[in-house]
Amino acid sequence: MIQVPQQQVPGVYHRRVGDIVVTAISDGFLDGNLEVLRNIGEDEARQILTDNFRPARRTAVNAFLIYSAGRLALLETGSGNYLQPTAGKVLANVRAAGVDPAAIEAVLLTHMHPDHSAGLTDMGTGQRNYPNAELVMHANEPAHWFDDTRMAQGNEREKKLFFQAGREQVAPYKDRWRLFTQGEVFPGVTAIPRPGHTPGHTTYMVSSGKEQLLIWGDTVHVPEVQTARPEVCMDFDTDKDMAAASRRKVFDMAATDRLLVTGMHLHFPGFAHLVRSGTGYRLISGAWETML
Protein backbone atom coordinates (compact mmCIF):
# COMPACT_ATOMS: atom_id res chain seq x y z
CA MET A 1 0.00 0.00 0.00
CA ILE A 2 1.49 3.35 -1.01
CA GLN A 3 1.31 5.91 1.78
CA VAL A 4 0.14 9.31 0.58
CA PRO A 5 1.98 12.20 2.30
CA GLN A 6 -0.08 13.91 4.98
CA GLN A 7 2.11 16.92 5.62
CA GLN A 8 4.76 19.08 3.99
CA VAL A 9 8.46 18.36 4.46
CA PRO A 10 10.14 20.85 6.83
CA GLY A 11 10.77 24.25 5.24
CA VAL A 12 14.58 24.38 5.21
CA TYR A 13 16.80 25.55 2.34
CA HIS A 14 20.54 26.28 2.34
CA ARG A 15 22.27 28.94 0.24
CA ARG A 16 25.99 29.71 0.13
CA VAL A 17 27.21 33.30 0.13
CA GLY A 18 30.99 32.95 -0.23
CA ASP A 19 32.16 31.24 2.96
CA ILE A 20 28.89 31.97 4.77
CA VAL A 21 25.90 29.63 4.64
CA VAL A 22 22.44 31.15 4.98
CA THR A 23 19.64 28.68 5.70
CA ALA A 24 16.09 29.82 5.03
CA ILE A 25 13.71 28.52 7.69
CA SER A 26 9.98 28.68 7.03
CA ASP A 27 7.67 29.86 9.79
CA GLY A 28 4.70 28.98 7.56
CA PHE A 29 2.30 31.59 6.20
CA LEU A 30 -0.41 34.04 7.19
CA ASP A 31 -3.51 34.74 5.12
CA GLY A 32 -5.04 38.19 5.24
CA ASN A 33 -7.30 40.61 3.44
CA LEU A 34 -6.50 43.49 1.12
CA GLU A 35 -8.07 46.16 3.32
CA VAL A 36 -4.73 46.76 5.02
CA LEU A 37 -3.12 48.02 1.78
CA ARG A 38 -2.73 51.77 1.28
CA ASN A 39 -2.14 53.81 -1.91
CA ILE A 40 -3.96 51.26 -4.09
CA GLY A 41 -7.58 50.23 -4.60
CA GLU A 42 -8.60 46.79 -3.41
CA ASP A 43 -9.80 45.75 -6.89
CA GLU A 44 -6.51 46.75 -8.45
CA ALA A 45 -4.50 44.89 -5.83
CA ARG A 46 -6.70 41.81 -6.28
CA GLN A 47 -6.15 41.96 -10.04
CA ILE A 48 -2.37 42.04 -9.61
CA LEU A 49 -2.56 39.00 -7.32
CA THR A 50 -4.85 37.16 -9.75
CA ASP A 51 -2.49 37.96 -12.64
CA ASN A 52 0.29 36.39 -10.56
CA PHE A 53 -1.76 33.28 -9.67
CA ARG A 54 -2.13 34.33 -6.03
CA PRO A 55 -5.74 33.87 -5.01
CA ALA A 56 -5.30 35.61 -1.66
CA ARG A 57 -2.95 37.87 0.26
CA ARG A 58 -0.87 34.94 1.41
CA THR A 59 2.11 36.19 3.39
CA ALA A 60 5.02 33.79 3.67
CA VAL A 61 6.95 34.19 6.92
CA ASN A 62 10.65 33.34 6.82
CA ALA A 63 13.61 33.32 9.18
CA PHE A 64 17.26 32.64 8.41
CA LEU A 65 20.11 30.81 10.11
CA ILE A 66 23.49 32.40 9.37
CA TYR A 67 26.62 30.26 9.70
CA SER A 68 29.64 32.55 9.64
CA ALA A 69 33.21 32.29 10.95
CA GLY A 70 32.39 29.20 13.03
CA ARG A 71 29.45 30.97 14.66
CA LEU A 72 25.69 30.63 14.30
CA ALA A 73 23.01 33.32 14.37
CA LEU A 74 19.26 33.21 13.79
CA LEU A 75 17.70 36.18 12.01
CA GLU A 76 14.07 36.39 13.24
CA THR A 77 12.05 33.87 15.22
CA GLY A 78 8.67 33.78 13.44
CA SER A 79 5.29 34.23 15.07
CA GLY A 80 5.23 31.71 17.89
CA ASN A 81 1.59 31.00 18.70
CA TYR A 82 0.33 34.58 18.55
CA LEU A 83 -1.12 34.64 15.02
CA GLN A 84 -2.47 31.77 12.87
CA PRO A 85 -1.92 27.99 13.14
CA THR A 86 -0.45 28.04 9.62
CA ALA A 87 2.58 29.86 11.07
CA GLY A 88 4.78 29.53 14.14
CA LYS A 89 7.02 26.77 12.81
CA VAL A 90 10.48 28.38 13.13
CA LEU A 91 11.57 26.54 16.28
CA ALA A 92 10.42 23.16 14.90
CA ASN A 93 12.10 23.83 11.56
CA VAL A 94 15.33 25.00 13.21
CA ARG A 95 15.40 21.58 14.89
CA ALA A 96 14.47 19.89 11.61
CA ALA A 97 17.52 21.61 10.10
CA GLY A 98 19.62 19.71 12.65
CA VAL A 99 20.28 22.70 14.89
CA ASP A 100 20.06 22.64 18.69
CA PRO A 101 18.44 25.99 19.64
CA ALA A 102 20.97 26.20 22.51
CA ALA A 103 23.77 26.41 19.91
CA ILE A 104 22.47 29.72 18.55
CA GLU A 105 24.56 32.51 20.03
CA ALA A 106 22.74 35.51 18.58
CA VAL A 107 19.18 36.22 17.52
CA LEU A 108 19.02 39.19 15.14
CA LEU A 109 15.75 41.02 14.47
CA THR A 110 14.75 43.26 11.59
CA HIS A 111 12.10 44.75 13.91
CA MET A 112 9.77 43.86 16.78
CA HIS A 113 6.55 42.76 15.12
CA PRO A 114 4.77 39.55 16.16
CA ASP A 115 5.64 37.63 12.98
CA HIS A 116 9.33 38.35 13.69
CA SER A 117 9.88 38.43 17.45
CA ALA A 118 6.99 36.38 18.87
CA GLY A 119 8.98 33.14 18.60
CA LEU A 120 11.65 34.31 21.06
CA THR A 121 10.00 33.02 24.23
CA ASP A 122 7.74 30.13 25.22
CA MET A 123 4.97 31.97 27.04
CA GLY A 124 3.80 28.72 28.65
CA THR A 125 7.02 28.47 30.65
CA GLY A 126 8.41 32.00 30.32
CA GLN A 127 11.66 30.45 29.10
CA ARG A 128 13.79 31.66 26.20
CA ASN A 129 13.46 29.38 23.14
CA TYR A 130 17.11 30.25 22.36
CA PRO A 131 18.56 30.02 25.87
CA ASN A 132 22.13 31.07 25.09
CA ALA A 133 21.45 33.77 22.51
CA GLU A 134 21.98 37.48 22.85
CA LEU A 135 19.25 39.59 21.26
CA VAL A 136 20.52 41.98 18.59
CA MET A 137 18.33 44.75 17.18
CA HIS A 138 18.22 48.44 16.30
CA ALA A 139 18.04 50.71 19.33
CA ASN A 140 14.91 52.41 17.95
CA GLU A 141 12.88 49.21 18.27
CA PRO A 142 12.68 48.80 22.06
CA ALA A 143 12.68 52.61 22.37
CA HIS A 144 9.45 52.68 20.36
CA TRP A 145 7.66 49.55 21.56
CA PHE A 146 8.37 50.23 25.24
CA ASP A 147 7.07 53.81 24.95
CA ASP A 148 3.74 54.01 26.82
CA THR A 149 2.78 57.24 25.05
CA ARG A 150 3.16 55.53 21.67
CA MET A 151 1.22 52.52 22.88
CA ALA A 152 -1.66 54.72 24.02
CA GLN A 153 -1.93 56.05 20.43
CA GLY A 154 -2.42 52.54 18.96
CA ASN A 155 -5.67 50.67 18.42
CA GLU A 156 -6.51 47.63 20.55
CA ARG A 157 -4.95 45.15 18.11
CA GLU A 158 -1.74 47.19 17.94
CA LYS A 159 -1.57 47.53 21.72
CA LYS A 160 -1.96 43.79 22.24
CA LEU A 161 -0.09 42.30 19.26
CA PHE A 162 2.60 44.88 18.62
CA PHE A 163 3.38 46.58 21.92
CA GLN A 164 2.46 44.05 24.61
CA ALA A 165 3.49 40.94 22.65
CA GLY A 166 6.80 42.59 21.74
CA ARG A 167 7.48 43.57 25.34
CA GLU A 168 6.71 40.16 26.82
CA GLN A 169 8.66 38.33 24.12
CA VAL A 170 11.91 40.30 24.50
CA ALA A 171 11.72 40.61 28.30
CA PRO A 172 13.47 37.28 29.12
CA TYR A 173 16.44 38.48 27.03
CA LYS A 174 16.70 41.84 28.75
CA ASP A 175 20.09 41.22 30.33
CA ARG A 176 21.43 40.14 26.95
CA TRP A 177 20.25 42.81 24.52
CA ARG A 178 22.81 44.25 22.12
CA LEU A 179 21.40 47.37 20.50
CA PHE A 180 22.94 48.92 17.41
CA THR A 181 22.39 51.88 15.11
CA GLN A 182 24.21 50.45 12.07
CA GLY A 183 27.35 48.54 11.05
CA GLU A 184 28.65 44.99 11.26
CA VAL A 185 26.65 43.14 13.93
CA PHE A 186 27.81 39.55 13.27
CA PRO A 187 30.78 38.34 11.19
CA GLY A 188 30.02 39.31 7.57
CA VAL A 189 26.57 40.67 8.45
CA THR A 190 26.09 44.44 8.23
CA ALA A 191 22.98 46.21 9.51
CA ILE A 192 21.54 48.78 7.10
CA PRO A 193 18.58 50.53 8.77
CA ARG A 194 15.58 51.24 6.51
CA PRO A 195 13.07 52.85 8.85
CA GLY A 196 9.42 53.53 8.15
CA HIS A 197 7.71 50.17 8.49
CA THR A 198 8.89 50.55 12.10
CA PRO A 199 11.31 53.14 13.56
CA GLY A 200 14.20 50.66 13.69
CA HIS A 201 13.35 48.45 10.73
CA THR A 202 16.69 47.09 9.50
CA THR A 203 17.92 45.20 6.46
CA TYR A 204 21.06 43.06 6.64
CA MET A 205 23.78 42.69 4.02
CA VAL A 206 25.57 39.34 4.17
CA SER A 207 29.00 39.59 2.52
CA SER A 208 31.77 37.08 1.99
CA GLY A 209 34.50 37.47 -0.62
CA LYS A 210 32.85 38.74 -3.79
CA GLU A 211 29.40 37.45 -2.89
CA GLN A 212 26.58 39.33 -1.25
CA LEU A 213 23.02 38.68 -0.14
CA LEU A 214 20.67 41.44 0.98
CA ILE A 215 18.09 40.19 3.49
CA TRP A 216 15.61 43.03 3.16
CA GLY A 217 13.26 42.29 6.07
CA ASP A 218 9.80 43.74 5.52
CA THR A 219 10.64 45.87 2.49
CA VAL A 220 7.58 44.12 1.01
CA HIS A 221 4.63 42.33 2.61
CA VAL A 222 2.78 41.55 -0.62
CA PRO A 223 5.63 41.00 -3.09
CA GLU A 224 3.64 40.94 -6.32
CA VAL A 225 1.81 44.16 -5.51
CA GLN A 226 4.61 46.17 -3.91
CA THR A 227 7.30 45.37 -6.48
CA ALA A 228 4.94 46.50 -9.25
CA ARG A 229 3.75 49.48 -7.17
CA PRO A 230 6.44 50.51 -4.67
CA GLU A 231 4.22 53.27 -3.26
CA VAL A 232 1.82 50.68 -1.79
CA CYS A 233 2.06 50.67 1.99
CA MET A 234 0.53 48.69 4.83
CA ASP A 235 -1.89 50.11 7.35
CA PHE A 236 0.46 48.95 10.10
CA ASP A 237 3.52 50.80 8.79
CA THR A 238 4.53 53.20 11.57
CA ASP A 239 5.39 55.92 9.01
CA LYS A 240 4.01 55.11 5.54
CA ASP A 241 5.82 57.83 3.60
CA MET A 242 9.13 56.84 5.14
CA ALA A 243 8.38 53.15 4.52
CA ALA A 244 7.74 53.85 0.83
CA ALA A 245 10.92 55.95 0.57
CA SER A 246 12.95 53.19 2.21
CA ARG A 247 11.41 50.60 -0.13
CA ARG A 248 12.42 52.67 -3.17
CA LYS A 249 16.00 52.96 -1.84
CA VAL A 250 16.22 49.21 -1.28
CA PHE A 251 14.70 48.44 -4.70
CA ASP A 252 17.02 50.86 -6.47
CA MET A 253 20.08 49.39 -4.76
CA ALA A 254 19.01 45.78 -5.40
CA ALA A 255 18.26 46.35 -9.09
CA THR A 256 21.24 48.62 -9.83
CA ASP A 257 23.76 46.38 -8.07
CA ARG A 258 22.07 43.16 -9.32
CA LEU A 259 21.99 41.91 -5.73
CA LEU A 260 20.78 38.54 -4.61
CA VAL A 261 17.99 39.33 -2.17
CA THR A 262 15.65 37.56 0.17
CA GLY A 263 13.12 38.72 2.71
CA MET A 264 10.80 37.72 5.49
CA HIS A 265 7.72 37.79 3.25
CA LEU A 266 9.01 36.53 -0.08
CA HIS A 267 7.61 33.15 -1.05
CA PHE A 268 9.82 30.50 0.55
CA PRO A 269 12.77 30.18 0.32
CA GLY A 270 12.70 33.69 -1.08
CA PHE A 271 16.09 33.98 -2.81
CA ALA A 272 15.60 36.15 -5.87
CA HIS A 273 16.80 39.01 -8.00
CA LEU A 274 14.89 42.23 -8.56
CA VAL A 275 14.72 43.81 -12.02
CA ARG A 276 13.12 47.01 -13.27
CA SER A 277 9.85 46.45 -15.12
CA GLY A 278 7.71 49.24 -16.53
CA THR A 279 7.21 51.84 -13.81
CA GLY A 280 8.03 49.32 -11.08
CA TYR A 281 10.00 46.16 -10.55
CA ARG A 282 9.55 42.40 -10.57
CA LEU A 283 11.23 39.49 -8.80
CA ILE A 284 12.96 36.61 -10.54
CA SER A 285 13.26 33.54 -8.33
CA GLY A 286 16.73 32.15 -7.71
CA ALA A 287 17.79 28.83 -9.20
CA TRP A 288 18.05 25.72 -7.00
CA GLU A 289 21.45 25.37 -5.34
CA THR A 290 23.33 22.29 -4.22
CA MET A 291 25.66 22.44 -1.25
CA LEU A 292 28.63 21.06 -3.23
Ligand SMILES: [Zn+2]
Ligand atom coordinates in the same frame (compact mmCIF):
# COMPACT_ATOMS: atom_id res chain seq x y z
ZN1 LIG B 1 6.52 41.08 8.97
